[in-house]
Amino acid sequence: MDDKGFFMRLLEGVGLAVAHFVEEMGRIMVFFTETLLWLFRPPLNLRNIFKQMEEIGVNSVGVVIIMASFTGMVLALQSYTGFKRFNAESLVGTVVALSMTRELGPVLTGLIVAGRAGASMAAELGTMRVTEQIDALATMATNPIKYLTVPRVIAGFIMLPLLTIISNMLGIFGGYLVGVKVLDANPVVYMRRSFDYLEMNDVFSGLFKASVFGLIISVISCYKGFYAAGGAEGVGKATTGAVVISMMLILISDYFLTAILF
């Protein structure tokens, strides 16, 4: 009898969690659709869009540079160790270039921006919600989604691929530094191997993924901030939620995008 009670409680708990998840996803989709509708309704607030591009893109350049260079460097070291075992050291450049452009460039940039800009977006909008600034916008006949969310979503969609380009270049450069300076590869051969097997499609599909990640980060972070409730604690929860959900969705969608694109 006791066992059955426990089983029912477990089932109920799982059921509630699933219901909550589905409900939240539904609300995110509604929010996204509303954002899309406002996106195509002129006029666009260029000043706000540029401000957000600076916030999401320009201000993330520093962390992206460090992240990408060291990723490229460690990738060269690791693949060298592995490839040496079957005398394929000359392919280090190829592996670094392909991994960066197809996978690590967009994904790591997405994760970094989710942690940096996504968190700040959710916290800013969440604070605006709990201090009634979002209500104040509405009372002044200004749609809060158009004024706050649309510029952030546009900025995310544009800036993520641009950051990814920086990330790709620095990753390849980091790999080159380690390959040539530490592992004594021939610079000309290394460079040629890096680009010989690289196709435009590798780069573009990576950039396309980055744009999708930009959408995910901005929509989720705005959504979480928008519906924050319960003072400072609520803003904290919204911020954590925004970062965690964005990161999860980046990793999950990465698999499916890769399966479709490549």
Added chain:
Amino acid sequence: MIQVINLYKAFGRKQVLDGANLKIKKGESMVVIGGSGSGKSVLIKHIIGLLKPDKGTIVVDGKDMAKLKGGEVDNLRKKFGMLFQGAALFDSLSVWENVGFALKQHTKLSDKEIRAAAGEKLKMVGLAGIEDMMPVDLSGGMRKRVGLARAIAMDPEILLYDEPTTGLDPIMADVINNLIIEMREKLKVTSVAITHDMVSAYKIADRIAMLYEGKIIEVGTPGEIKSTKNPIVKQFITGSAVGPIKVG
């Protein structure tokens, strides 16, 4: 001017408004009193369409607020100005950008003209010359007054005040009370304030309405309210812990 008819609103299982009725005449100053959590804020948010009723209607200027579509709601909202409890100034914008926000969004005025217009409104609330300050540098009383300047920027016909004197010292509270009276006299606006500050209510109200358990239980002039026979109203206005009002 504003009519609240049989308004019902619940949040989860909590029935906040339970058939509230209220009629506000053009040009009058109506103050809604009630305890914390009695639904005053919910009521005022329905009047400006920030919340949609579960049941009932809000008629503003002959139009049913709940039935209007997005663009029509915005057109009606341009007749409103609202002062929020914490002023709700946009902290990323300077004082003049806050005050001129609606002008920037809805008119073709240049920044210079908007700045000048914002300066005029700031002068009306006794804060000339602070155009370039940021909200974070202002005191509580100043924030409220900048919020008021922002609320009157589009020359509204209706002004809503959400707890205008809460959190202010008694002198600053009186400054705000005087400003509310001045706005009504100078701008001929209809005003609706919600408060639990009885000093403020008696001073600014033409009529006072008491909200209790989701219903308006009494409406009258300050004089009538002071001499009420209703034990609930009496307990509230005298601020007694003993009486029919259940203290949670």
